[in-house]
Amino acid sequence: MGKSLYQKVWESHSVGTLADGRTQLFIGTHLIHEVTSPQAFGMLRDLGLSVKYPKRTFATIDHIVPTVNQDAPADPLAADMMSALRQNADEFGITYFDLASGKQGIVHVVGPEQGITQPGTTIACGDSHTATHGAFGAIAFGIGTTQVRDVLATQTMAMEPLKVRRIEVNGTLRPGVYAKDVTLHIIRLLGAKGGIGYAYEYAGEVFDNMTMEERMTVCNMAIEGGARCGYVNPDQKTVDYLKGRPYVDMDDFEATASRWLSFASDADAVYDDIVKIDAADIEPTVTWGISPDHGIAVSESIPDPATAETPEQKATIEEALAYMKLPAGTPIKGVKIDVAFLGSCTNGRLSDFREAARFLKGRKVAEGVKAIAVPGSQIVAHQCQQEGLDKIFEEAGFEWRGAGCSMCLAMNPDKLVGDQICASSSNRNFKGRQGSPTGRTILMSPVMVAAAAVEGAVADAREVFDIAHAAA
Numbered sequence: 001m002g003k004s005l006y007q008k009v010w011e012s013h014s015v016g017t018l019a020d021g022r023t024q025l026f027i028g029t030h031l032i033h034e035v036t037s038p039q040a041f042g043m044l045r046d047l048g049l050s051v052k053y054p055k056r057t058f059a060t061i062d063h064i065v066p067t068v069n070q071d072a073p074a075d076p077l078a079a080d081m082m083s084a085l086r087q088n089a090d091e092f093g094i095t096y097f098d099l100a101s102g103k104q105g106i107v108h109v110v111g112p113e114q115g116i117t118q119p120g121t122t123i124a125c126g127d128s129h130t131a132t133h134g135a136f137g138a139i140a141f142g143i144g145t146t147q148v149r150d151v152l153a154t155q156t157m158a159m160e161p162l163k164v165r166r167i168e169v170n171g172t173l174r175p176g177v178y179a180k181d182v183t184l185h186i187i188r189l190l191g192a193k194g195g196i197g198y199a200y201e202y203a204g205e206v207f208d209n210m211t212m213e214e215r216m217t218v219c220n221m222a223i224e225g226g227a228r229c230g231y232v233n234p235d236q237k238t239v240d241y242l243k244g245r246p247y248v249d250m251d252d253f254e255a256t257a258s259r260w261l262s263f264a265s266d267a268d269a270v271y272d273d274i275v276k277i278d279a280a281d282i283e284p285t286v287t288w289g290i291s292p293d294h295g296i297a298v299s300e301s302i303p304d305p306a307t308a309e310t311p312e313q314k315a316t317i318e319e320a321l322a323y324m325k326l327p328a329g330t331p332i333k334g335v336k337i338d339v340a341f342l343g344s345c346t347n348g349r350l351s352d353f354r355e356a357a358r359f360l361k362g363r364k365v366a367e368g369v370k371a372i373a374v375p376g377s378q379i380v381a382h383q384c385q386q387e388g389l390d391k392i393f394e395e396a397g398f399e400w401r402g403a404g405c406s407m408c409l410a411m412n413p414d415k416l417v418g419d420q421i422c423a424s425s426s427n428r429n430f431k432g433r434q435g436s437p438t439g440r441t442i443l444m445s446p447v448m449v450a451a452a453a454v455e456g457a458v459a460d461a462r463e464v465f466d467i468a469h470a471a472a
């Protein structure tokens, strides 16, 4: 009987069984950032412990870092977090991609970029979007602060095995339909809690055909579907992407590459569940509510509680619409926006800015809309600048910012004001997510954010930009 990638990685990293029955899992790579690590280091000090494998631990700063005047945060708390990370990295001998390194950025952008993220490995990070790294065929878990402590001290953590659901998307995506739409569509179908207890294996023609950056967008949101992690099996594209990156050992790379590929799920692997989706059914998708599973095609109408199938559904729709202040049963297209945010670990990579810039070129952001473009890392910023993308954004009326999480979570000065509505390429539309307790978020793909910025309202990018006829 064949094995899935999840099983192979799990088995090759299990180092013991604890008294309570849980598995002690070796963590190949530990990524840390400023928000969830300070207390973990504090606990380590209290226990008189050191970091077990400093060479397997990598730090970056992303959440609190401002996107203008980056090294001088006005907020004293942010300044403290910044210096705490510096001190912890120095004291424990951890590699830290700080602002001066030219490699700083959102942890889930930096890992793959540096070639730290590798197939067949286990990765942990005190951050729920760690699933992003699964795009490389790694099993990557978001963990809490006490687990960060455990991993720092022992390079292992205690876990129960997951079930594996294979999500197969076959066929060809229609023009104007992006990886973000695929992931929003999956979450819409299976629910924000549908993946609880599962690892998601994304398979089929659509994922085979995706670039590594597109695969990252999909895996990034596995957690928004409730899954503990998500992955795509490694293939030649994975190998090509990683070849020559700073942390990839290039001695006998061929052997490394074939080891990586050997982790891919066997053809006769057995799954706990299989879901099949037709690529042709996926449309540009946007959210209308306060959970990532509140998604609809841009051509659809905002749900009406009156037509809900169950009392629970009715209550959910009512709560979401009361918060979003959107009229039930009316088209989502045309809902006015105040802010356009292009960035985050979901969609803040070179290909996201390239694709949005392709359509923004020569166009202007609608009057009254504040639009910001925030590269996911300093390297992404540099790549964009080399291609002149920053100029295209600026000429269109976007502000071009420095790298960080920015308005995705607004633990920095980039925040919504009052009940502003934001067209956002990020991954969460929870109440108050973007920094204002009454702020409203509509999730969508980068090109849809560009279309919304230009129209000043939720728009179908296929119409605004005539995507079907635009040359790739």
Ligand SMILES: CC(C)[C@H](C(=O)O)[C@@H](O)C(=O)O
Pocket (backbone or CB within 6 Å): 035, 036, 063, 126, 127, 128, 129, 142, 409
């Ligand atoms: C601050 C951090 C712990 C948090 C997470 O775990 O994901 C953040 O990155 C988010 O996206 O909400």
Ligand code: SF4
Pocket (backbone or CB within 6 Å): 062, 063, 106, 107, 127, 129, 344, 345, 346, 404, 405, 408, 409, 426, 427
């Ligand atoms: S960009 Fe957003 S989702 Fe990603 S790590 Fe930062 S706050 Fe979390």
